[in-house]
Amino acid sequence: MTSADQVPFDDRGLAYGDGVFETVLLRDGVPLLWPYHRARLLRGCRVLGLEPPDDAALAATWQAPASGLEVLKIILTRGSGGRGYALPESPAPRLLSRRTPFAPAASRWQGVDVCLCTLRLARQPALAGIKHLNRLENVLARQEWQRADIAEGLLADSDGNLVEATAMNVFWLADGVFRTPPLDACGVAGTLRAALLEQGVVGEAPLSVETLLDSELIEQLFVGNSVQGVWPVNTLTTPDGEPLRRFSPTSASPLQAAAHRLLGYVPLSGPSLSGEKR
Amino acid sequence: MTSADQVPFDDRGLAYGDGVFETVLLRDGVPLLWPYHRARLLRGCRVLGLEPPDDAALAATWQAPASGLEVLKIILTRGSGGRGYALPESPAPRLLSRRTPFAPAASRWQGVDVCLCTLRLARQPALAGIKHLNRLENVLARQEWQRADIAEGLLADSDGNLVEATAMNVFWLADGVFRTPPLDACGVAGTLRAALLEQGVVGEAPLSVETLLDSELIEQLFVGNSVQGVWPVNTLTTPDGEPLRRFSPTSASPLQAAAHRLLGYVPLSGPSLSGEKR
Incomplete structure (x- = not known):
């Protein structure tokens, strides 16, 4: 699992949409409905045959202190490699995240x-x-x-x-x-x-x-x-x-x-x- | 149109698979079936409502001299931005390419x-x-x-x-x-x-x-x-x-x-x- 805020040419998320994402409401740095977001992310990993991130890696995307409302977006891709659609032999999924101040409409x-x-x-x-x-x-x-x-x-x-x-x-x-x-x-x-x-x-x-x-x-x-x-x-x-x-x-x-x-x-x-x- | 060899977090190709690609056989630096690749790429742009690259930008992906067989992969994304699925107001598509030596099976x-x-x-x-x-x-x-x-x-x-x-x-x-x-x-x-x-x-x-x-x-x-x-x-x-x-x-x-x-x-x-x- 690597963290990044961009992906290279051969990332399978870019090449094939080979990955999943979540969009999470944070209030004062605390994610709302987190168990549901986590469960859907893990279900996506199961469906795609993707190694799931551990909870520490996921929590690191939102554990910096903050106040007010933000939206946290998490992207998990299968990482680089593989021959065409075939999976890489040693997949190294890539975890990306970004927090943005938010106000609901x-x-x-x-x-x-x-x-x-x-x-x-x-x-x-x-x-x-x-x-x-x-x-x-x-x-x-x-x-x-x-x-x-x-x-x-x-x-x-x-x-x-x-x-x-x-x-x-x-x-x-x-x-x-x-x-x-x-x-x-x-x-x-x-x-x-x-x-x-x-x-x-x-x-x-x-x-x-x-x-x-x-x-x-x-x-x-x-x-x-x-x-x-x-x-x-x-x-x-x-x-x-x-x-x-x-x-x-x-x-x-x-x-x-x-x-x-x-x-x-x-x-x-x-x-x-x-x-x-x- | 920008050229790059990686894409940022907010690139719509990564976020939504919002783009198209081509995989082209090059022989001694010359693309095979190029009119068909170009036509399909432009058709993809029309279908997705994506500003097409001009021929000079496309040709720049393969015009460096080379000998032997290569595979040229071109990825065109809608670029960054937009609010969620809505398109950016001024889309700046991103054109990426890579050449790799190749031998057919x-x-x-x-x-x-x-x-x-x-x-x-x-x-x-x-x-x-x-x-x-x-x-x-x-x-x-x-x-x-x-x-x-x-x-x-x-x-x-x-x-x-x-x-x-x-x-x-x-x-x-x-x-x-x-x-x-x-x-x-x-x-x-x-x-x-x-x-x-x-x-x-x-x-x-x-x-x-x-x-x-x-x-x-x-x-x-x-x-x-x-x-x-x-x-x-x-x-x-x-x-x-x-x-x-x-x-x-x-x-x-x-x-x-x-x-x-x-x-x-x-x-x-x-x-x-x-x-x-x-």
């Missing part, structure tokens, strides 16, 4: 508009759920909209199932229960999503795009991740901003409250905060 | 065994054909076999269609005609394959794994690329080396002769060369 906690991307995610069960470095689908999807009033883009798979947003997981309320799609064919299993599942706040259920667009049973929609928290969705649009569907107002949702407790964000107390930037 | 021109990988390629038309940096499927597939007597691994897609080998395209002879699978849902459209298609030596046709394994109509099988040339397949095996099917002996195939003329490799003249290492 708190106004979005009141509600956002999101679009439905036209790109469909390919179904690849062998890579589903892990946060690997092959993210061209996300990059392509993010190019579908330029409007600043669209906060995220929803992604469905090639079978028409809702999967995630480009950098967030997706949740909805139906029949009084919060749901999120299973991620056994594609998508990144977010750490906030994992914690909310473990707490029983949400459960997994499939949802087709057709049902999302048409069914009155889907009362509320949310996108969220472990850095930004949870954004309720007001309007689902096309990438050009044409409305497809509106959802019920959702400030002070129990889903958002549970998520923001996990992240240490002050819970919103209701509509009186509407429009306030915090 | 000439004994494999006489025939090889290849295995059928169990991993199925995901179908993603938005990325099909281009040589992008998201190659984890190839890395996973290459881990399926360790035996030195297996030269390559064939890959089918999730619908059961034969697509390619991990680092080569695939060809077969049926009814006196050479065929190769269409690559509109996944796979890398190799430059040797493109040249053979343009010359009319091969044509596109779908082939299911089922037919490949069972049909006597499939007389001969080949794998090939623009660096190694064409390898006839003797036996198709499982990743553990269990035979699945044998093919007819194929030394001095017109397919191989046409391919090796394109690459400047001396054509084989028949069975008398069998076993010779060259």
Whole structure:
């Protein structure tokens, strides 16, 4: 295991996206949801057949003292070497990290508009759920909209199932229960999503795009991740901003409250905060 | 456009596989099949919305004099920046290259065994054909076999269609005609394959794994690329080396002769060369 802040030409993370990453919220130097980030990183190593870093090496990425909010990004690549796609005989994975001061887009906690991307995610069960470095689908999807009033883009798979947003997981309320799609064919299993599942706040259920667009049973929609928290969705649009569907107002949702407790964000107390930037 | 021999932490090629690459055979400093490599690189740029390098920058990667065979690897990334998956406002793509002395595995021109990988390629038309940096499927597939007597691994897609080998395209002879699978849902459209298609030596046709394994109509099988040339397949095996099917002996195939003329490799003249290492 070597640490670096750049990689050489023959690094397999650069050459093939052969590695995984994590994006972790730090508050006063302490990582939030760390057990979930660690578990996903190790799961990624298992899936890719990559030697996992030890806990001391991981902790060294965040143990310098700090105050306030930061985002820690960790990249783990398989390191250099190998003949083409074949693995190196003695792999020396490369661990890179960077900390950046951070402020969440708190106004979005009141509600956002999101679009439905036209790109469909390919179904690849062998890579589903892990946060690997092959993210061209996300990059392509993010190019579908330029409007600043669209906060995220929803992604469905090639079978028409809702999967995630480009950098967030997706949740909805139906029949009084919060749901999120299973991620056994594609998508990144977010750490906030994992914690909310473990707490029983949400459960997994499939949802087709057709049902999302048409069914009155889907009362509320949310996108969220472990850095930004949870954004309720007001309007689902096309990438050009044409409305497809509106959802019920959702400030002070129990889903958002549970998520923001996990992240240490002050819970919103209701509509009186509407429009306030915090 | 900047040139470099390493990339920083925030390079999008490293972070997301946001870029493309080429692997070019150089003979005495002259690139073989260069118009096809250039065309694929530019097509990759169009697909990804990436500013293409100009011809002078590309030519600078190979114009230093040399003798003998080399492999030139070119990597083009979108460069640094952007907020998450969103593109940087002023992208500065990064062009990297490396030349390495090379000798083809000439004994494999006489025939090889290849295995059928169990991993199925995901179908993603938005990325099909281009040589992008998201190659984890190839890395996973290459881990399926360790035996030195297996030269390559064939890959089918999730619908059961034969697509390619991990680092080569695939060809077969049926009814006196050479065929190769269409690559509109996944796979890398190799430059040797493109040249053979343009010359009319091969044509596109779908082939299911089922037919490949069972049909006597499939007389001969080949794998090939623009660096190694064409390898006839003797036996198709499982990743553990269990035979699945044998093919007819194929030394001095017109397919191989046409391919090796394109690459400047001396054509084989028949069975008398069998076993010779060259």
